[in-house]
Amino acid sequence: MSSDTDPIVDPGTSGTTPVEHATDARTPLLEIDDLRVGVKGDNVAYDIVRGVSLSLYDNEILAVVGESGCGKSLTALSVLALHQSPPLHITGGAIRYRGVDLTTLSAAEMRALRGAEISMIFQDPMSALDPMFTVGSLLTSAVRAHRKASKAEARNAALEALADAGIEDPRRRFDEYPFQLSGGVSQRVMIALALVNDPSVIIADEPTTALDVTVQAQILERLRMLKEERKMGIMLITHNLGVVAAVADRTAVMYLGEVVETGSAQDVLAVPHHPYTNGLLAAVPRLNSKVADLKPVMGRVPQPQEITAGCAFRDRCERALDRCATEHPVLAPRHRTSVRCHNPVD
Ligand SMILES: Nc1ncnc2c1ncn2[C@@H]1O[C@H](COP(=O)(O)OP(=O)(O)OP(=O)(O)O)[C@@H](O)[C@H]1O
Ligand code: SF4
Ligand SMILES: [Mg+2]
Structure with missing residues (x-):
């Protein structure tokens, strides 16, 4: 079971900020605050997105990275109320755009916002x-x-x-x-x-995965230019650590519905502190876009329904301590990044 009360420290908004955010007095364009999204039905209730907090500022690319099924798309879809409901529901938290909680908008208000203020780009353009x-x-x-x-x-x-x-x-x-x-x-x-209605935020969900490497690089470069020219905030969802290295300003690593490490892309890639981030990076020989697609870390990923107390990564973790089985770790500042771990890598 996951806890509803864990304090989540988001380096974008917290007073106890790691170095890269110490000067960040700006207000985020988009602020996902302790978001929980889950399946709720007659005889079933469990969370898939489990207390995700992310801040996106103007003129930045925030890369959200993690293995298949960790809740990247569901987090993104929830921002624009595009998740499949039922069975999925936002069960907690807030999603603020320029200070307005989007979870409180009517369907008509959300339609007016989609595309005009926040746009999405999906992986498969042919079917979209x-x-x-x-x-x-x-x-x-x-x-x-x-x-x-x-x-x-x-x-x-x-x-x-x-x-x-x-x-x-x-x-x-x-x-x-x-x-x-x-x-x-x-x-x-x-x-x-x-772009056509000049939004402030673009959420791009694996926008280059289906493309060959040369075209991938061109599209990423275009997104990077747009960010700078239009001062947009771009949330870029990817499996690919090479993509993170190439274009992201900040990154958040997700595991089983939680952010487990976040910080500047440079810091997270250079000195990862969470055993999961560390494992992902160890599995990638070089951070260029051809070879840097995520390789699974050893062990089976539990289903969201199977998550119990403690750290969700413990069955796959070589650094697990006894307390990892019972105490849910919180995201806390560690050197220059923030990490959700009782025994982080130094
Ligand atoms: N409509 C749904 N009903 C029930 N479970 C769902 C539904 N949509 C997604 N899920 C579950 O939510 C979890 C997260 O899915 P999500 O699509 O967000 O993963 P992801 O991180 O984007 O993965 P990928 O990298 O493969 O795109 C998965 O376990 C998935 O099975
Ligand atoms: S909290 Fe424990 S089990 Fe989880 S990643 Fe850290 S050391 Fe490993
Ligand atoms: Mg996805």
């Missing part, structure tokens, strides 16, 4: 783009869903977004259908759709 519409009509509809715009204004906004997404010939692509596009161009169209 409606094959019945041209690129131009997808983009102009997205513009007109959020503001009054003449046909010419919507077209101009669409062409501009295509150019900003790094598409070389926006006028030609405007009239094409999704089936006419390569994987890389489709993903750029997804980025254009995410």
Whole structure:
């Protein structure tokens, strides 16, 4: 069982900040605060996202990294109320965007926010783009869903977004259908759709996983440029530590629905303190994008329903102490990062 009362120390907001946040007096654009998301049904109730706290500031890329099933997508989907409900429900915590708790918004308020303030980019553009519409009509509809715009204004906004997404010939692509596009161009169209209403936050869930290495690098570079040019906050979900090394300012490592280590990407990658982060990095020979995809750390990952007291990583941990079986570790500052562990690596 997981605890509802564990103090979560988020280096983005806490007074006891590690070095990289000591000067961070800014207000986060997006603040996920002790978020819990779980399955709730007639005879079943368990949390999958178990008290996640993350802060995203403007002009930064925050990489959320962790093995399959640890709750990265569910955390991201919950921000825009896109999780499948039922059976999934937000069971605790808050998600604040510019100080407003998104968990309290009506469906209409959430629709107005999606795309205009916070956009999402998904892994598989081919299935996310409606094959019945041209690129131009997808983009102009997205513009007109959020503001009054003449046909010419919507077209101009669409062409501009295509150019900003790094598409070389926006006028030609405007009239094409999704089936006419390569994987890389489709993903750029997804980025254009995410940009077209000039949001402050983009959540990109494995945006390059389906692409070949060269195109991956181009798309990541485009996201990095957009962050700098538009001062956006980008939450980038990835399996790939090479991606973290290449573009992230800060990173949060998740394990079984919890953040287990967070800090500047440089610090976490250079000197990981959590045994799980340490294991992930040890399994990756070099941090370039081809070889840095996560390798499983030894041992079986429990299902969310199986989590009991103590540390959820203990059955896989070589550093486990007796107390790890009974005491749930809290995220606490450790040197330059924050770590959830009773016996961290130094
Ligand atoms: N609709 C659902 N009903 C029940 N459980 C779900 C549902 N959607 C996701 N889950 C469970 O939630 C957990 C977290 O899933 P999530 O998709 O967030 O993982 P992830 O970290 O994004 O993994 P991946 O890297 O494979 O994308 C998984 O155990 C998954 O089985
Ligand atoms: S709390 Fe204990 S079991 Fe968990 S990661 Fe740290 S040492 Fe390992
Ligand atoms: Mg996912």
